[in-house]
Amino acid sequence: MRMTRERWELSDALARYRLAFIAVAALSAVLNVLLLGGSIYLMLIYDSVLPSQSMPTLFGLFGMVLAVYIFQGIFDTMRSRILGDIGSALDRRLAPRVQHAMAELAIRGRKGAGDGLMPMRDLDSIRTFLASAGPAALIDLPWIIFFVAVLGLLHYWLAITALVGALVMLSLTFLTDRITRKQVRRAIQATAYRNGMAEANVRHVELLTALGMRQRLNDRWEDINQQYLTANAELSRDVGLFGGISKVFRLFLQSAILTVGALLVINGEASGGVIFAASILSGRALAPVDQAIANWRAFSAARTGWGRLKELLTQVPPEAEAGVALPPPSKTLEVQQLFVGPPGSQRITASNVNFRLEAGEALGIIGPSAAGKTSLARALLGLWQPARGTIRLDGATLDQWEPGQRGRFLGYLPQTVELLEGTVGENVARFDPNATSEAVIAAAQAAGVHDMIVQLPQGYDTPVGADGKELSAGQRQRIGLARALYGDPFLVLLDEPNSNLDAVGEAALDLAIVRIRERTGIAIIIAHRPSALANVSHVLFMRDGRAELFGPRDEVLSRVTGAPVRPMLREEAPNDPVPARA
Numbered sequence: 001m002r003m004t005r006e007r008w009e010l011s012d013a014l015a016r017y018r019l020a021f022i023a024v025a026a027l028s029a030v031l032n033v034l035l036l037g038g039s040i041y042l043m044l045i046y047d048s049v050l051p052s053q054s055m056p057t058l059f060g061l062f063g064m065v066l067a068v069y070i071f072q073g074i075f076d077t078m079r080s081r082i083l084g085d086i087g088s089a090l091d092r093r094l095a096p097r098v099q100h101a102m103a104e105l106a107i108r109g110r111k112g113a114g115d116g117l118m119p120m121r122d123l124d125s126i127r128t129f130l131a132s133a134g135p136a137a138l139i140d141l142p143w144i145i146f147f148v149a150v151l152g153l154l155h156y157w158l159a160i161t162a163l164v165g166a167l168v169m170l171s172l173t174f175l176t177d178r179i180t181r182k183q184v185r186r187a188i189q190a191t192a193y194r195n196g197m198a199e200a201n202v203r204h205v206e207l208l209t210a211l212g213m214r215q216r217l218n219d220r221w222e223d224i225n226q227q228y229l230t231a232n233a234e235l236s237r238d239v240g241l242f243g244g245i246s247k248v249f250r251l252f253l254q255s256a257i258l259t260v261g262a263l264l265v266i267n268g269e270a271s272g273g274v275i276f277a278a279s280i281l282s283g284r285a286l287a288p289v290d291q292a293i294a295n296w297r298a299f300s301a302a303r304t305g306w307g308r309l310k311e312l313l314t315q316v317p318p319e320a321e322a323g324v325a326l327p328p329p330s331k332t333l334e335v336q337q338l339f340v341g342p343p344g345s346q347r348i349t350a351s352n353v354n355f356r357l358e359a360g361e362a363l364g365i366i367g368p369s370a371a372g373k374t375s376l377a378r379a380l381l382g383l384w385q386p387a388r389g390t391i392r393l394d395g396a397t398l399d400q401w402e403p404g405q406r407g408r409f410l411g412y413l414p415q416t417v418e419l420l421e422g423t424v425g426e427n428v429a430r431f432d433p434n435a436t437s438e439a440v441i442a443a444a445q446a447a448g449v450h451d452m453i454v455q456l457p458q459g460y461d462t463p464v465g466a467d468g469k470e471l472s473a474g475q476r477q478r479i480g481l482a483r484a485l486y487g488d489p490f491l492v493l494l495d496e497p498n499s500n501l502d503a504v505g506e507a508a509l510d511l512a513i514v515r516i517r518e519r520t521g522i523a524i525i526i527a528h529r530p531s532a533l534a535n536v537s538h539v540l541f542m543r544d545g546r547a548e549l550f551g552p553r554d555e556v557l558s559r560v561t562g563a564p565v566r567p568m569l570r571e572e573a574p575n576d577p578v579p580a581r582a
Contacts, residue, residue, distance in 0.1 A: 009313045010306065013093055017086045025139060027079040032143040034075070035284050036150065037068035039277040046273030079136060087130030091123060098123055098309065101316035107383055108343035118192050119312050122305025129302035134295035140288035141170075147285030154274050161260050162282045165253035169246060169289040176242040176296050183235040184300040190228040197221050203467075235297065243293045250286050257282040319402065326400055328409040329393035329490050333357045333380075333522050338389035340379040348387060349375040353547040355540055359490075362513055362523040364533035364553065366560070367542035373526045374415070376542070377493055380524065381412055393491065411484035411492035415499065415526075417476045419468030424453055425460035427468075428482045439487065446515055447482035448508025473500040481512060492516055495526045510535055533557070 041061055049058045098119045129135070144166050152159030201208065201217050208214045261275035292299070338353040350372030357363055365373050378384040380391060382398040391398055398406060407430075419427050428443050429435035440460065444450040452475065456462040468476045477500045484492055498506050513535040516523040525532050533539065539556035541549040549556050 009097075009318075010094070010310050013090060016093070017089065020082055020086050024079055024082050024135075027075050027082075028136065028139045028143070031072060031075050031079070032140065032146060034068050034072050036281075037065050037072075039280040039284075041065040042280060043271075043273035043277035046276060047271045080131075080133075083135050084131040087127040090130070091127045094123055094309075095120075097313065097318065100318075101312050104316045105312070117195075118188075119309060121188075121192070122308050125298070125301040125305045126309075129295075129298045132295055132298055133291055134299050134302075137288045137291035137295060138299070141292060144170075144285050144288065147281050151278055151281055151285075154278055155261075155264055155270055157260050157264065158257060158274075158278045158282075161257055162253070162285055165249070165256070165282065166286060166289070168249060169286050172242055172246050172249070173289055173292055173296070176239065176293055177300070179242075180235060180238050180296065180300055181304075183231065183238065184297065185304055187228075187231040187235050188301060188304060190224070190231045194221070194224050194228040197224055239293070239297050242296075243290075246290050246293050250283065250290060253286065254279050254283050325405065326396055329396070330520070331359050331394045332392075333491060334390075334392045334395075335380075336390050336392070338376070338379065338391065339387045340375050340384050340389075341387055342375075343384060349545050350379070350542070351546050353389070353540075353542075355538070355547075355550045357522050357538065359520040359522060360517050361538060362517055362525065362536040364536040364539045365524065365526045365542065366528070366533070366539060370545075371542040372545040372547075373542055374495065375545075377495055377524070377526055380491070380493060381410060382406055408487060409490045411486070411489035413477070413480050413484040413492075413494045413497050415495040417468070417473075417480035419464045419471070419476055419479065421466050422464065423458075423460065424456065424462050424464055424479060427464060427479060428460075428486055430483060430486055432486075435486075443486035444482045446485045446488075447478060447512050448505075449478040449482050452478065474502060474505055477501060478505055478508065481509065485512060485516075488519060489521065491522050491524070493524045493526075494532075496528065496532075497525060498527070498532045506532075 261278045264270035334356045339351045341348040429440045
C-alpha cells in the first residue's frame with residue numbers, strides 16, 4: 001500500500017538531516033574506538049612499564065593517551081552540537097506546520113487536552129531529547145557487542161561474563177520502557193490539564209474575584225495539581241528504581257569481571273594488566289545502558305510526542321497551493337441553500353439560508369438568541385464549512401481563496417472584541433509588517449476612532465496590554481471596528497457592533513456602514529438593537545436556526561415588529577444603489 005505524504009510528513013522532515021545523523025554515527029564509531037585507549041594504557045602500564053621500569057615508555061604512553069582523551073573531548077563536543085543543531089533545525093521546520101494544525105483543530109472545535117498547546121510541548125520534548133545525552137546513549141548501545149568482542153580477545157570467559165551482564169542490563173532497559181510507557185503518557189496529560197486550568201484561572205481572575213469564586217477554582221486546581229504530582233512521582237519512582245538497579249548491577253558486574261580476571265591470572269591464563277583492562281572495558285560496554293535508562297523518561301516523552309504529532313499532521317494535511325490566484329471580489333455575495341453547524345458535530349444550527357447582496361448593499365441579521373446568527377456569520381467568514389449549500393463571492397466559493405488571501409478582503413468585528421498584546425496601531429493594522437501609517441490612519445478615520453486614539457497617552461503607539469486590558473470595553477470595540485475596516489475589505493461582518501458604544505460611538509458606527517456602502521463594499525450587521533440597522537438596505541430574520549424572512553429593511557422590520565420603522569439616516573432609500581465616491 002502506498003503511504004500518503006501526510007502520514008510520513010514527520011519522517012520526511014527528519015530524513016532531511018540524514019547526513020547529519022550519519023556524521024553523528026561516524027563520530028560515535030570513532031569515539032567508541034578511542035575509548036579503548038584508557039584500557040590499553042592501563043594494561044601496558046601493568047604489563048610493560050612496571051616490569052621494565054622504563055621512564056621513556058611511560059611518558060610516551062602517557063602522551064599518546066593524553067592525545068586520545070583530547071580527541072575524545074573534541075569528538076564528543078562535536079557530536080553533542082550536531083544533535084543540538086538537528087533538534088533546533090527540526091523545530092524551526094515543523095513549528096509553523098504544527099501551529100497551523102493547532103489553529104485548524106481549534107477552528108474545528110477540537111482544541112485538545114488542557115490549554116490546547118500539547119502539540120507544541122510534544123515538539124519541545126522531541127527537540128529537548130535530541131539535544132540531550134539520550135540519542136548518543138541509544139547510538140552507543142550496539143557498540144556493546146564491540147566491547148564484548150574485545151573482551152573475547154583477552155579471554156572468552158571475560159566475554160561470556162560481560163555478555164551475560166549486558167543481556168541483564170538490556171532486559172532492565174526494556175522492562176523500564178514497558179512499565180513507564182503508560183505512566184509517561186499519564187504524566188503528560190496531567191501536565192496539560194494542570195497548565196490549562198492555571199492559565200484559565202489567571203485569564204478570568206477578575207470575574208473569579210468579583211463573584212467570590214477564586215478559592216473554589218483554586219481548590220479544583222489543587223486537585224488536578226495533586227494528580228499531576230502523583231503521576232510524576234510514580235514515574236520518577238519507577239525510573240529511579242530501575243536506574244538504581246542498573247547502577248548497582250553494573251558495579252557488581254565490574255567486580256565479577258575482576259573476580260573472573262583474578263581467577264584467570266591465578267590459573268596463569270592472563271596477565272595482571274588484563275584484570276584492570278577488562279574491568280574498564282566492561283564498565284564502558286555497559287555505560288550506554290545506564291545512560292539510556294537515565295534518559296528514558298525524556299525518550300518516552302519524545303516518542304509519545306512523535307506519535308501524537310504524526311496523528312495531528314495526518315488529521316490536518318498541509319494546504320494545497322492554489323494553481324490560480326483569484327482577484328479580490330468586488331461585485332456580489334450569494335448564499336444558496338446553506339446549512340451549517342459546529343465542526344465535528346451532526347447538529348445543524350443554521351438552515352435553509354438564501355440571499356444575494358450586490359456591491360454597495362448592507363444586510364442586517366436579526367432574531368432571538370440561539371437563532372443561528374453567529375453560526376451563519378462563521379460560515380460567511382469561512383470559519384465553518386457548510387454542511388450543505390454554498391457561499392459565493394463573485395461566483396466563487398470561499399475555499400477558492402487561501403485563508404491569508406481571503407482575510408485581506410474580509411473584515412470582522414466579533415461580539416467579544418479580542419485585542420492582541422501590542423500597540424493600538426499594530427492591532428488596527430492586523431499586525432501587518434508592511435502596513436503604512438496612511439493605511440492605519442485611514443482605517444481609524446473610517447471607524448471614527450482617530451480622534452480617540454490620538455488622545456491616548458502614546459497615541460497609536462499606546463500598548464493595549466494582554467487582551468486589551470489597558471482599554472475600556474467601548475475603546476476596544478471601536479478599535480476592533482477600525483481593525484475590521486483596515487485595507488477597505490469588500491465584505492465586512494459586524495457582530496453586535498454597538499453593544500458597548502455610547503452615542504458618539506454609535507454615530508461613528510453609522511458613518512462607517514455608510515462609507516462601506518459608498519465605496520461599494522458589502523456590510524453585514526448582526527444586531528439586537530434596531531439602532532444598528534439604520535443604514536442597512538436588507539434584513540434577514542432568523543429564528544430557531546432557520547432563515548424565515550429576507551427582503552428590504554423596512555418591509556422585513558415592519559413584519560417582524562408590527563410597528564413603523566424609523567427612517568434611515570441616509571438620504572437614499574434602502575434599495576437604492578449607493579453611488580461610489582469619486
